[in-house]
Amino acid sequence: MSKAIQVSTTSRRAMLAGLATLSMTGAVQAMERPDVQLISLCDEFIAVRSQLDTRSQYPIGSQAYLAELEKEESLCWLEIDLLGRISQISAQTIFGIKAKAQVVQIYLPNHIADCEVETEQPEVQVVFSLLQDIATFATEARA
Numbered sequence: 001m002s003k004a005i006q007v008s009t010t011s012r013r014a015m016l017a018g019l020a021t022l023s024m025t026g027a028v029q030a031m032e033r034p035d036v037q038l039i040s041l042c043d044e045f046i047a048v049r050s051q052l053d054t055r056s057q058y059p060i061g062s063q064a065y066l067a068e069l070e071k072e073e074s075l076c077w078l079e080i081d082l083l084g085r086i087s088q089i090s091a092q093t094i095f096g097i098k099a100k101a102q103v104v105q106i107y108l109p110n111h112i113a114d115c116e117v118e119t120e121q122p123e124v125q126v127v128f129s130l131l132q133d134i135a136t137f138a139t140e141a142r143a
Helices: 003-032 036-053 063-087 094-114 122-142
Strands: none
Touching: 036 063, 036 094, 063 094, 094 122
């Protein structure tokens, strides 16, 4: 074997070993923290919702107000995208369940009000109660 080929082979082996280590590291992290992506998306959703809940201080019709409306529309689309992505991930731990429950607790009351459903109706109250139970159970299970 020529020296050039040996250097190339050694370098390739080192690179493959490095890639194998990286993929195993990712697998180990995923095993240790299986809900990290879900929780991250839930945290992002909560941050977006917080921005949407902040009301404009600008006069209606002003340029600043119109710019804020444009930003709000963008945030609404992001919120919907995040909900879709969150709904595609099954929680694997109590932390993931709690994160999802928080998202639903934040989103659902406004959505129900927007749809003109009475929040005092028993079928709505049982959903809210279940969410509260899940969030409470998740918090107690962590302690």
